[in-house]
Amino acid sequence: MDSNQGFSKPSEAQAGTGTGDTSQAPLVMQRDQPGAQQSDSEATFLSQTLSNRGVKISTFYYSNFQDYEAYQGDRYHTVLNSLGFLNLGISENRLCVDLMTERLCQNDMNYIEEPLLQYPDWRGHPFLRAEVAKFLSYYCGSPIRLNLRNVVLLNSCCAVFSALAMVLCDPEDAVLVPTPFHSGFLFSAQMYTQVELIPVHVGSEITNTNTQPFELMIGKLEQALLEAKTKNKKVKGLLLANPQNPLGEVNMKESLKEYLKFAKRNELHVIIDETYMLSVFDETIIFHSVLSLESLPDPNRTHVIWGSKDFGITGFRFGILYTHNDDVVSAMTPFGYLHSVSGITQYKLRRLLGDRDWINRVYLPINHSRLQEAYGYVIKRLHELEEQFGFKITFRSIGCGLYIWINLKRLLEPCTFEEELVLHRRFLDHKLILSRGKSYMFKEPGWFRLMFAEHSQRLREAMDRFGQAIEEQKQYWIQKMLEDEVTS
Amino acid sequence: MFTLPQKESEAPTTCLGSATSKDSACSFGDGLEGECPRKPDQKLLGLYGVGDPIAMFSSDSSCLSSRGRVIKWFWDSAEEGYRTYHMDEYDEDKNPSGIINLGTSENKLCFDLLSSRLSQSDMLGVEPALLQYPDWRGHPFLREEVANFLSYYCKSPAPLKPENVVVLNGGSSLFSALATVLCEVGEAFLVPTPYYGAITQHVYLLGNVRLAYVYLDSTVTGLDTRPFQLTVEKLELALQGVKSEGVKVKGLILINPQNPLGNIYSPGELQEFLGFAKRHELHVIVDEVYMLSVFEESLGYRSVLSLERLPDPQRTHVMWATSKDFGMSGLRFGTLYTENGDVATAVASLCRYHGLSGLLQYQMAQLLRDRDWINQVYLPENHTRLKAAHTYVLGELRAMGVPFLRGGAGFFLWVDLRKYLPRGTFEEEMQLWRRFLDSKVLLSCGKAFECKEPGWFRVVFSDRAHRLRLGMQRLRLVLEGRSLVAEDVPPGHIQGSGEQHR
Numbered sequence: 001m002d003s004n005q006g007f008s009k010p011s012e013a014q015a016g017t018g019t020g021d022t023s024q025a026p027l028v029m030q031r032d033q034p035g036a037q038q039s040d041s042e043a044t045f046l047s048q049t050l051s052n053r054g055v056k057i058s059t060f061y062y063s064n065f066q067d068y069e070a071y072q073g074d075r076y077h078t079v080l081n082s083l084g085f086l087n088l089g090i091s092e093n094r095l096c097v098d099l100m101t102e103r104l105c106q107n108d109m110n111y112i113e114e115p116l117l118q119y120p121d122w123r124g125h126p127f128l129r130a131e132v133a134k135f136l137s138y139y140c141g142s143p144i145r146l147n148l149r150n151v152v153l154l155n156s157c158c159a160v161f162s163a164l165a166m167v168l169c170d171p172e173d174a175v176l177v178p179t180p181f182h183s184g185f186l187f188s189a190q191m192y193t194q195v196e197l198i199p200v201h202v203g204s205e206i207t208n209t210n211t212q213p214f215e216l217m218i219g220k221l222e223q224a225l226l227e228a229k230t231k232n233k234k235v236k237g238l239l240l241a242n243p244q245n246p247l248g249e250v251n252m253k254e255s256l257k258e259y260l261k262f263a264k265r266n267e268l269h270v271i272i273d274e275t276y277m278l279s280v281f282d283e284t285i286i287f288h289s290v291l292s293l294e295s296l297p298d299p300n301r302t303h304v305i306w307g308s309k310d311f312g313i314t315g316f317r318f319g320i321l322y323t324h325n326d327d328v329v330s331a332m333t334p335f336g337y338l339h340s341v342s343g344i345t346q347y348k349l350r351r352l353l354g355d356r357d358w359i360n361r362v363y364l365p366i367n368h369s370r371l372q373e374a375y376g377y378v379i380k381r382l383h384e385l386e387e388q389f390g391f392k393i394t395f396r397s398i399g400c401g402l403y404i405w406i407n408l409k410r411l412l413e414p415c416t417f418e419e420e421l422v423l424h425r426r427f428l429d430h431k432l433i434l435s436r437g438k439s440y441m442f443k444e445p446g447w448f449r450l451m452f453a454e455h456s457q458r459l460r461e462a463m464d465r466f467g468q469a470i471e472e473q474k475q476y477w478i479q480k481m482l483e484d485e486v487t488s
Numbered sequence: 489m490f491t492l493p494q495k496e497s498e499a500p501t502t503c504l505g506s507a508t509s510k511d512s513a514c515s516f517g518d519g520l521e522g523e524c525p526r527k528p529d530q531k532l533l534g535l536y537g538v539g540d541p542i543a544m545f546s547s548d549s550s551c552l553s554s555r556g557r558v559i560k561w562f563w564d565s566a567e568e569g570y571r572t573y574h575m576d577e578y579d580e581d582k583n584p585s586g587i588i589n590l591g592t593s594e595n596k597l598c599f600d601l602l603s604s605r606l607s608q609s610d611m612l613g614v615e616p617a618l619l620q621y622p623d624w625r626g627h628p629f630l631r632e633e634v635a636n637f638l639s640y641y642c643k644s645p646a647p648l649k650p651e652n653v654v655v656l657n658g659g660s661s662l663f664s665a666l667a668t669v670l671c672e673v674g675e676a677f678l679v680p681t682p683y684y685g686a687i688t689q690h691v692y693l694l695g696n697v698r699l700a701y702v703y704l705d706s707t708v709t710g711l712d713t714r715p716f717q718l719t720v721e722k723l724e725l726a727l728q729g730v731k732s733e734g735v736k737v738k739g740l741i742l743i744n745p746q747n748p749l750g751n752i753y754s755p756g757e758l759q760e761f762l763g764f765a766k767r768h769e770l771h772v773i774v775d776e777v778y779m780l781s782v783f784e785e786s787l788g789y790r791s792v793l794s795l796e797r798l799p800d801p802q803r804t805h806v807m808w809a810t811s812k813d814f815g816m817s818g819l820r821f822g823t824l825y826t827e828n829g830d831v832a833t834a835v836a837s838l839c840r841y842h843g844l845s846g847l848l849q850y851q852m853a854q855l856l857r858d859r860d861w862i863n864q865v866y867l868p869e870n871h872t873r874l875k876a877a878h879t880y881v882l883g884e885l886r887a888m889g890v891p892f893l894r895g896g897a898g899f900f901l902w903v904d905l906r907k908y909l910p911r912g913t914f915e916e917e918m919q920l921w922r923r924f925l926d927s928k929v930l931l932s933c934g935k936a937f938e939c940k941e942p943g944w945f946r947v948v949f950s951d952r953a954h955r956l957r958l959g960m961q962r963l964r965l966v967l968e969g970r971s972l973v974a975e976d977v978p979p980g981h982i983q984g985s986g987e988q989h990r
Contacts (some may be wrong), residue, residue, distance in 0.1 A: 155657060
């Protein structure tokens with residue numbers, strides 16, 4: 001197996017081929033960064049050949065993605081590697097690979113013409129941008145026909161967010177982010193852009209500021225903005241996700257308008273990530289895209305992101321920005337060089353997005369029913385565990401997205417992030433990857449995101465491992481409680 | 489990682505970037521703070537320069553951040569030619585009076601072969617792993633194919649290893665990633681000029697790294713055997729000069745085969761340059777993107793990976809991509825080969841932003857492993873066609889009495905139009921470039937390659953015969969119009985005192 005296997009300390013990989021002395025003492029790096037999956041004592045390494053920046057980036061990435069790297073090196077396979085990692089920590093829809101495969105193998109997908117092999121328009125081929133405009137017009141329910149000139153295509157939503165943050169914000173500017181918020185963008189903010197993300201905590205308890213759990217009230221945003229200003233921070237924008245990740249909520253139309261008006265009052269850009277807009281599988285829930293609003297309070301400062309999650313093709317590597325602001329489109333264009341999408345991929349995407357018939361009659365209904373089934377299964381298993389171990393697992397029953405936000409705080413003693421990490425590692429020991437609340441910049445320890453859009457056999461296996469880990473954790477918790485009683 | 493320009497502006501820039509080789513105070517237009525530099529040796533002036541990509545930036549109000557405005561401005565000013573071209577592209581049927589593009593280096597000669605190969609059924613592989621989140625450095629099956637491919641075509645003495653391979657979405661991304669992990673903000677790579685100018689943006693946009701130029705000129709002096717010849721002595725002098733301006737140089741970029749010169753560095757020369765780099769602990773990025781496009785076999789091209797021993801394997805990083813050699817600049821697939829695990833790992837940590845589709849990775853693996861097709865169908869035919877196009881354009885240039893460098897690798901000729909510039913200035917070069925564009929033929933002017941001498945142009949010939957014919961016709965018309973003007977004006981009436989370049 002090659003060095004895919006997790007992150008080996010680089011100085012071990014040299015074996016006398018180089019001229020430099022690469023065996024350096026590890027340097028402990030200060031850590032409490034958003035997105036951190038591991039604890040504070042990760043060692044970094046010194047390198048004779050990398051710049052300091054290179055070392056920092058490398059260390060930062062690997063400490064945040066250690067689980068991911070481990071998974072890539074040891075993936076579960078029913079036959080070939082039944083002890084491998086099951087990854088319910090990253091969010092990707094694995095339920096409809098058969099449908100996608102079938103569609104992607106059809107003849108219309110295999111087409112080569114010259115412009116596809118040549119240097120493209122860096123915002124994306126016009127044929128694809130036109131298709132995206134049509135697609136978004138339809139699925140977002142836009143009252144006006146959206147225009148291809150407002151579309152930019154890059155090779156992931158993270159790249160879109162990163163480039164957008166660079167053109168909207170200067171280094172050390174800030175963006176308000178209601179938390180919990182998914183770690184992909186949080187991580188991206190730090191890699192290249194040096195934009196500070198100011199968390200606006202949306203809590204799980206009902207208080208006098210929260211009439212409902214996880215409700216983002218305007219007052220909270222106002223307060224966060226005020227606090228930031230008193231600390232002399234330049235807040236340039238507000239980052240939202242709808243449907244939310246990890247909460248799975250969709251915003252009411254009225255709430256959306258309120259957020260946009262708040263932003264306009266304060267001249268903030270609004271970046272709204274609608275990546276899961278087609279993954280609302282509960283029919284009683286109505287999703288409202290920001291592009292469906294009759295009019296935007298501040299069209300020049302409203303920017304919408306969509307990508308590969310809805311079709312379960314995260315391996316395609318594409319992300320889309322829709323914005324009315326011509327200057328932003330213009331400024332995003334050079335990033336197309338470095339975050340480009342192959343002409344052939346663009347062509348396939350165009351055929352996919354243009355096949356409304358297939359999407360409406362085949363893909364969406366089947367996808368939604370499978371999501372419903374997988375979701376139902378996981379809820380059932382969680383209930384069973386509650387009964388078996390006699391404790392309450394709070395979770396939010398939403399009906400959108402690919403994941404459930406579950407509260408395991410009753411298994412943590414004390415309820416701290418350190419103990420959350422212990423539990424996270426316990427899952428890892430059982431070869432199960434979940435993502436933990438801290439990586440979402442969440443203030444309350446004990447929450448985990450469990451992604452359920454996984455093939456049924458693997459989901460069953462994953463929930464078995466989950467149960468085993470919970471059982472162990474319960475024992476550990478009992479032990480700790482007993483110890484506490486003895487000492488107190 | 490994007491710093492903002494200061495207000496001091498440098499010499500006017502016409503195409504990309506501008507060079508400063510001054511003894512001015514600590515002003516590099518990017519907020520770089522360093523000790524105040526000594527006045528550089530007189531003899532070093534003219535041998536080196538430090539790039540300042542945003543020297544001419546001027547702001548206007550908009551919703552964008554300051555760096556957003558800079559990015560936008562940079563892009564707007566640098567891409568004028570291509571934008572004009574894209575709005576009026578030549579097409580045999582639909583737009584016969586459109587612009588012929590002899591400026592972009594793309595191989596358009598073998599689309600028939602490529603489309604036929606890419607349409608074959610073995611290219612349609614769809615598997616779950618290809619549709620899902622991948623190993624960011626590239627699917628293992630592809631990295632293995634790349635290692636095999638490079639071992640064979642670079643003729644490495646020992647088999648190359650997949651763990652030293654990282655794949656990402658194009659050579660430009662690779663430059664960006666390498667710049668980011670090898671340099672701090674504001675540091676520089678040394679690059680001999682003329683060079684492929686787009687690298688300026690590749691290393692600056694995200695990495696905020698600059699280029700320091702080793703100016704080469706066309707006069708053959710001393711021990712040189714050809715124009716624009718790079719030597720270790722020139723490298724040493726340039727490095728010294730750049731350091732004296734307080735700029736930290738971390739690496740050297742070598743493009744081999746060379747763009748725009750169309751020539752190659754001999755194995756002996758390569759060894760010398762690598763030796764120079766090792767002495768100064770510089771990284772060397774060897775861009776071998778045209779390695780399979782050497783149609784003149786007598787040039788004796790050898791990849792750096794074919795050398796028996798690298799002086800500094802930990803600091804030698806080789807780039808290759810399918811863009812040029814396989815005529816697929818739109819496919820966006822590039823590879824890094826390096827023995828330095830730290831560098832490979834660090835570049836891989838950025839690959840999340842430079843990823844390529846799993847389906848494409850599959851296709852590339854299929855392509856690279858098809859040695860039969862490459863050796864028996866593609867390469868011979870490609871070389872034949874390149875050679876024919878090259879010969880045709882040479883012939884035309886000779887007939888026009890225009891000097892050029894013969895080349896023999898890549899898709900272009902480096903053409904000497906200095907005699908068409910009465911005063912020999914970059915302004916005139918720009919005017920000539922505009923006249924070509926107005927006459928519906930797009931070329932690349934020397935300034936875009938940071939050439940020290942005004943009047944050199946790069947002419948791309950890797951297009952179909954009828955387009956070449958039309959393009960060369962239009963070129964000739966402009967030059968004949970131009971040369972008439974220059975000859976008509978008696979020497980005494982030439983304005984300004986600019987030296988006459990021969």
